[in-house]
Amino acid sequence: MTTTPAGHTGQGLRRTALAALAVGALTLTACGPAGSGVGEGSSPAVTPSGSTSPSTPATTPTSEPTEPATGSASPTPASPPAPVGSEIAYPVCGESFDLPTRPPQLRLDLVDEIVEHGDDGGGELPGQLSATVSLANDGDSPVAGLVDFDVFLVVVDGDGRVVSSAAHPFSPGPESSHHLAVGPGLSVERTASGLTGTHCTDETYEGVVRLDPGSYEAFALMNVYQDGAVEQQAQGGPWPLEVTAEAPPARDWSTWEEPPPLDGAVPLGSGCGVALDGQPSTGLALEAGPIRTPRAVDDSIDELALTLTSEPALTGANVLPTVLLSRDGVLVTHVPATDNTSVVTMSAGSTLGLTSWTSLLDCESQPVPPGTYTAHPVLVGLGGDGFTIVARAADQQIVVR
Incomplete structure (x- = not known):
């Protein structure tokens, strides 16, 4: 029997060679196409040529497969813009009528x-x-x-x-x-x-x-x-x-009853020859523009701009914007006798522009004497047993000539 220098027989050498060929075949298979179990771009493990037990090639872990998207979610529709103003509807007798399609404010x-x-x-x-x-x-x-x-x-x-x-x-x-x-x-x-x-x-x-x-x-x-x-x-x-x-x-x-005075209003009585004391606590704030001074005795205070802000809601409050004059703390003019009152409806916290008017007539309906007076822009509440002050702006000094 022929022996090799390593002491192996020729038959054993052939088995070793066949094993090496088998390992080579497995190695080539491991480098085959994608889908064979090895991640794309990874390298197979190298097995020594003398091994009869080939190693499993190393693989790169892949992420879990995900379900294919069935469609993107629909975007949330934008809210329609808040209405501003309105179209004007004109009802005509005998003709068809409906409101405009545009929502009113x-x-x-x-x-x-x-x-x-x-x-x-x-x-x-x-x-x-x-x-x-x-x-x-x-x-x-x-x-x-x-x-x-x-x-x-x-x-x-x-x-x-x-x-x-x-x-x-x-x-x-x-x-x-x-x-x-x-x-x-x-x-x-x-x-x-x-x-x-x-x-x-x-x-x-x-x-x-x-x-x-x-x-x-x-x-x-x-x-x-x-x-x-x-x-x-x-x-x-x-x-x-x-x-x-x-x-x-x-x-x-x-069964109808006149609405009571606003809570927190200051009684005024007849409105002439009495002291104007106290600040109303009705929740109404009044601001007045500047009163022109000096002014003639036969002048009247016309179109004085007032700004009324109401903390509570008002529904049909009957008031009179006016200016009262006092001297030495006593009123020398009265609430004007006029039908030009204001019926006010306001939501809580809202603001409204008003104008006031008053004549410079004293308690006897005569022009006030020339001199310096304190002007009181006020909102007079009407109804009930007498006048009340429901809102009062800052006093102003005026000169009558």
Whole structure:
């Protein structure tokens, strides 16, 4: 038997060579295509040529497979912008009517049902409608200005045609005494009124008859004015309205009571020859512009700019912006006798611009003597048993010549 220098037989040498070839074959397989169990770019382990037990090639760990995306999430739609102002609706008798599609900044919602009342005794009106509505400011900015004295109801029949309207679209005009201020996101309450008669003008009630019994709908409109023109319109409805066959009784006014003075108001009495003491604690803050001085004795203090800010909400507060004069702590002028009062509706924290007027007449309705006076810009509360001071601005010194 032939032996090798290492002491192995030739047969053993051949087995060793075959084993080496087998290892080489395994090594080539390990370097094969991707998907064979070895990560792309990794190197196989090197096995010594004399080994009969080939090593498993090293692999690079891979991350866990993930589910394929089925589609990206839909983006959240942007909120619509807050409404600013409004389009103006014009109800016309006999024509179809609906509110504009553009949402108004001032939205009207019905608080309770619309109630029909019979004629109050004048014999002119076949029926009157009344309701309480909420006026909400859906915008991002405050709204302030003169408004219609009421929210007006527009009645339409089953075909959507106007059969009765208390609104005056062709001759709108601000009520000089009715003021509104409502902040963004806030609301106030107002009364709404209308007719259950075939009436569409504000000129005459001649020929007006009560609507036929049946189902109707009512819309609500109220104009807001700036510089004598309609700036925007509060809008609401439609709301259901049933007209019965039998006319309802007239409204009972015997239960109506005059609103009490505002809490924290300072009593003023007759408003002349008395001391003006104390600062009201009504939550109303009043600021006044400068009063021109000196001034003639026959002059009047006209168009004095006032700014009223209300901490509480006010609903239909009847007040008179004016200026009172005092000397040595005693009032020498009285509250002017005028119908130019202000009915104020304000949301909490809102601000409103007013103007005051007063004459320079003393307690005997004579011109005040020349001299130096203390001027008191005030907001006088009306009603009840006498005048009250509900807001008071800083005093000013003026000279009358």
